[in-house]
Amino acid sequence: MAPTAPSLTTIGFDADDTLWEHETFYRMTEERFRDLLGDHADGEDVLARLLAAERRNLAHYGFGVKAFTLSMIETAIEVTDGRVPAPVIGQILEAGREMLSHPIETLPGARETIEAVTADYRVVLITKGDLFDQERKLAQSRLGDLFDGVEIVSDKTVDTYRRVFTDYGDGPQRAMMVGNSLRSDVLPAIEAGSWGVYVPHDLTWAIERAEPPADLPRFRRIDSLRELEGVIREIDGG
Structure with a gap:
């Protein structure tokens, strides 16, 4: 036996x-981020670059909203060739803060x-x-x-x-x-x-x-x- x-x-x-x-709130923020950079790059390209930044940054920032926010800022700088307007950075930071306070x-x-x-x-x-x-x-x-x-x-x-x-x-x-x-x-x-x-x-x-x-x-x-x-x-x- x-x-x-x-x-x-x-x-x-x-x-x-x-x-x-959890992921629902990330997808909503991604859409908002894509729209913010709509004048600088195609929406799908923006999201692809964001995902690439997230992959690169996992070893540095780990997982979570703060890491995601830093990757959005990095992607915005990259997509605009360093000319991202300060108000866009401000809206990205605000989006991150909203994610950190969203009801469960x-x-x-x-x-x-x-x-x-x-x-x-x-x-x-x-x-x-x-x-x-x-x-x-x-x-x-x-x-x-x-x-x-x-x-x-x-x-x-x-x-x-x-x-x-x-x-x-x-x-x-x-x-x-x-x-x-x-x-x-x-x-x-x-x-x-x-x-x-x-x-x-x-x-x-x-x-x-x-x-x-x-x-x-x-x-x-x-x-x-x-x-x-x-x-x-x-x-x-x-």
């Missing part, structure tokens, strides 16, 4: 676009799912980005008290999941990570030894996209957080 897989003890949740809306909208099933899971498992929030902004969003979501631990990290890597699931649980082999990003939430967690549950969002940042794995036994996909309990029961033999 094959050995029984160790039971789950720890569930990790991503935050942005898994528990609350939790996604369907977020609270109910976390509450259900906490009855039997240790639950950890694992999110990346600017510390101040992530703390603000967590406070506004009113979900913070449901978690046994909160980790705000600069990036999500294999080592991140090994450390977090060891610190808060019984190691990655007995843990599950749930999120909307294959690149950040699912694939590195599986590589660390955890289960990875993919919950697609309608909008996903290009840098976070990856191909779904075809043959990883610890990979699952669900269409809604409300399906997570069923997946956990299937895996844990409940």
Whole structure:
């Protein structure tokens, strides 16, 4: 008889676009930015240059609204050959401030799912980005008290999941990570030894996209957080 897989003890949740809306506000700001520079370059070219700047700057600024705002300013300078008007810079900064104060909208099933899971498992929030902004969003979501631990990290890597699931649980082999990003939430967690549950969002940042794995036994996909309990029961033999 094959050995029984160790039971789950720890569930990790991503935050942005898994528990609350996030990318929607970036897309709205991108459209505003494109319109601001409409007299200087084609709109699609502006957005392509912005994405290229974001990719270049990840190693310097990390993730989050502040990094995004700096990339918009850099792109505006580039697109206008250094002649970007000061009022445009001012509007870019204002757009960044508005993003940092935008009300949080939790996604369907977020609270109910976390509450259900906490009855039997240790639950950890694992999110990346600017510390101040992530703390603000967590406070506004009113979900913070449901978690046994909160980790705000600069990036999500294999080592991140090994450390977090060891610190808060019984190691990655007995843990599950749930999120909307294959690149950040699912694939590195599986590589660390955890289960990875993919919950697609309608909008996903290009840098976070990856191909779904075809043959990883610890990979699952669900269409809604409300399906997570069923997946956990299937895996844990409940």
